[in-house]
Amino acid sequence: xxxxxxxxxxxxxxxxxxxxxxxxxxxxxxxxxxxxxxxxxxxxxxxxxxxxxxxxxxxxxxxxxxxxxxxxxxxxxxxxxxxxxxxxxxxxxxxxxxxxxxxxxxxxxxxxxxx
Amino acid sequence: xxxxxxxxxxxxxxxxxxxxxxxxxxxxxxxxxxxxxxxxxxxxxxxxxxxxxxxxxxxxxxxxxxxxxxxxxxxxxxxxxxxxxxxxxxxxxxxxxxxxxxxxxxxxxxx
Numbered sequence: 001x002x003x004x005x006x007x008x009x010x011x012x013x014x015x016x017x018x019x020x021x022x023x024x025x026x027x028x029x030x031x032x033x034x035x036x037x038x039x040x041x042x043x044x045x046x047x048x049x050x051x052x053x054x055x056x057x058x059x060x061x062x063x064x065x066x067x068x069x070x071x072x073x074x075x076x077x078x079x080x081x082x083x084x085x086x087x088x089x090x091x092x093x094x095x096x097x098x099x100x101x102x103x104x105x106x107x108x109x110x111x112x113x114x115x
Numbered sequence: 116x117x118x119x120x121x122x123x124x125x126x127x128x129x130x131x132x133x134x135x136x137x138x139x140x141x142x143x144x145x146x147x148x149x150x151x152x153x154x155x156x157x158x159x160x161x162x163x164x165x166x167x168x169x170x171x172x173x174x175x176x177x178x179x180x181x182x183x184x185x186x187x188x189x190x191x192x193x194x195x196x197x198x199x200x201x202x203x204x205x206x207x208x209x210x211x212x213x214x215x216x217x218x219x220x221x222x223x224x225x226x
Binding site: 003031033035040041042043045048050056091093095103104105106107108 | 121124151158159161164212213214216217218219
């Protein structure tokens with residue numbers, strides 16, 4: 001497809017379990033972002049990948065969160081030992097990362113519910 | 116560190132009335148400012164960016180560096196404008212294109 005694809009669209013898990021969320025960006029986009037969207041908190045930045053540069057991990061809320069991007073394309077966000085406060089919609093976006101342009105294209109998100 | 120503040124979580128207006136969604140930012144350098152919009156059951160998408168000085172769907176936004184604001188305005192609101200609006204900031208120059216978003220304003224346009 002032409003847009004950013006995320007899977008799963010919905011995930012319900014039990015507290016303490018690990019989850020993996022996948023993002024397939026638009027082909028050719030060098031920049032990839034993960035955000036977390038929750039009521040009252042808006043869009044929280046989690047992590048940003050740009051080409052072969054070291055990722056900007058400054059938004060990851062704890063060491064239970066990690067992400068990787070393989071081959072400059074698909075990215076996986078992993079949450080270990082999930083907690084109820086991790087429940088949110090996790091959004092992935094990609095862009096061409098050009099200053100002054102660089103519109104972010106978002107996926108539909110993965111809704112995570114931790115019971 | 117950069118920060119974006121949208122003081123109104125909720126904003127309700129009647130159709131045909133003017134609407135202004137407020138956005139203030141804090142950043143020591145020269146920023147790039149954006150408005151993103153999320154309509155019901157749709158993806159978050161770019162509405163407009165200050166560098167383009169454009170009007171999209173009747174919305175405009177002017178960057179006021181003195182007041183560090185980038186308010187979104189429309190003279191006559193329409194019901195289809197009902198959505199969640201996010202203001203966002205990015206550093207200009209450099210190689211980090213991370214966007215920092217505000218917490219959003221939910222706009223409801225009543226008939």
